[in-house]
Amino acid sequence: MENTKLLLLDDREENLISLKAILSREDIDIFATTSPNEALRIVWENDIAVALVDVQMPGMDGFEFAETLVTNPKTKEILIVFVTAISKETTYAVRGLKTGAIDYLYKPLDPYITNAKVDSLIKLARSQKEIRDKNKLLENYATIILNxxxxxxxxxxxxxxxxxxxxxxxxxxxxxxxxxxxxxxxxxxxxxxxxxxxxxxxxxxxxxxxxxxxxxxxxxxxxxxxxxxxxxxxxxxxxxxxxxxVEKRKAHERALIDAQSQAEKSRKVKEAFLANMSHEIRTPLNGIIGLGNLLAATQLDNSQKELIEMLRQSSGSLLNILNDILDISKIDEGKFSIIPSSTDLRVLGKGIIDLMKFKADEKKLGFELVVMDSVPDCVLVDGMRLNQILLNLIGNALKFTQSGKVMLKIDHLGETDAGHSVRFSVEDTGIGMSEDQIANIFSEYGQASENTSLQYGGTGLGLTISQKLVRLMGSELEVNSKYNDGSQFFFTLLLMDANETADVIRTPISFQDLPPFTGKTVLVAEDNPINALLLKKYLKAWALEARVVNNGKEAVAALKEQRFDLIIMDTRMPEMDGFQAAQIARTQLKIITPILSLSATVLPEEIEQALASGMNDTLSKPFEPEKLHRKIDSLLGVTALH
Known part of the structure; x- marks a missing residue:
């Protein structure tokens, strides 16, 4: 608790000394003076609670001093006690009380009486101060409440x-x-x-x-x-x-809920659109690629072989565009994963050069791979996605370079405990870009300029998907370029050594050279006649006896009539789709025959739906015959005859 402040005013110094000796204690701060003017300064500067004032003083007596205190708002709460040696007559005492004093102390002072009176006055002063403070607080509260x-x-x-x-x-x-x-x-x-x-x-x-x-x-x-x-x-x-x-906050919450609901509806519409688009494009594309495979297996002259190769390149380009669109969608929705595996960067780079060399040869461009000697043999990286990035970059470089060369470089920048720092760069001597053009090249469906799109074609998706994939790998795709002076696209990855041998890149095998499955029967449910024809051709080449139906309803009927070793079922068919047919086969017919879902959709939701309906595995269109053969081999649970 704060000490109580006392003022002692007496024109005689010895009286002040005596009073201070009587009243001195730890909870009291005493201010003493022989001058009334000095006393007025003290009460103005300090929160004095009690004043002991001598009545008879030269210049300004005690009554005048008391009147000054009482009439000033700042000092009117001070408790005044007159100290006097003169008469105790009633008229004299009344005058003192009227001027503002509340008590008298008579000289000579009795220490016990003086201490008792001052102690009671201190308690009174403290009580009054507490009341004043509480009243002030209540007034503040009232003001706060009202306003x-x-x-x-x-x-x-x-x-x-x-x-x-x-x-x-x-x-x-x-x-x-x-x-x-x-x-x-x-x-x-x-x-x-x-x-x-x-x-x-x-x-x-x-x-x-x-x-x-x-x-x-x-x-x-x-x-x-x-x-x-x-x-x-x-x-x-x-x-x-x-x-x-909280109406504004509630309105904001409602707006957020509505926005989330709308976003969910938009997501479902987008998924439905992508699924339909994928199905509608992949189904005929599978037919185109498949017919190309069938034609390639026939006797062809050199001119026809060139046409078949052009057909494959065109259909492959269309498939890459479709895959880029779906990949962007999956990355934006957080449904895309990078899966590192043991990869030989030299083999990967050589494979890219071999695959794209025909384009460089067509334009008579120099085309080379440069790998620094210190690049490790095998590292952990998602080789398929790295291959996709580099193919996009090299495809662009070849497209926009009319003379000179294109180079793929793999440089080793150093090694730390965190792994090898490896930079991948694609350099060309092509048309280059201005600073304004560079700003637009990584945006979705964006190209350097409208003239570029008209002259060279393309969707503008290649660099967008490449940048997104590079970011998923923890890096950033960067570019250095000058107009009419070539471009360099590069990114740096931190890669760990692989503890196992890198996966061997398989050379594609013609479907006719794949080993047969003898004595097995397959039910094929496929509503597209071209795809049905392709499947029949493939299965026949592999010594499989196939029965083809047009929809899920016919598939269920066939399953009631005949036992099959394998069922290949398209998911989207009229009358009854593959999901419904698979469920009926599992739940009603109690059939345990393995079912392979053959779908033109690669969305995770449809794959999950296929497995949930009772299908054992999935294969997306368009597919390579070799991959279909491996799926059949796995599902039949037997080793193909060699």
């Missing part, structure tokens, strides 16, 4: 009746405070029966002493609902309720 933007009310706990409420209720709800006195707060609610406030009042959950926070809808202006947050506190047998307007 608060929130509604503040006191409520009777048993009935819920409003005992007091501040003017903000008119601003927020359009109601006059005076009109609400005695009404229950539940009467203001939109739905009082199911309100959280009603539950609090019934269960008396507020008696635990903690602040209860609930939200309810109140009727506002023109009976429009308004959400308020209620903070309820129980004290002195009353409920103190603070009601805060």
């Amino acid at each position: 608060s933007p929130d509604i503040i009310a006191t409520v009777e706990p048993e009935s819920g009746n409003i005992l007091s409420i501040n003017p903000s209720v008119e601003t927020i709800l359009g109601l006059q405070p005076s009109a609400l006195m005695g009404n229950t707060m539940l009467d203001l609610l939109v739905d009082p029966v199911n309100s959280e406030l009603r539950e609090v009042l019934i269960k008396r959950s507020f008696t635990g002493g903690e602040t209860i926070v609930v939200e309810d809808q109140f009727y506002g202006r023109l009976r429009q609902p308004v959400w308020l947050e209620l903070r309820i506190m129980y004290k002195n047998r009353l409920l103190f309720v603070n009601l805060h307007d």
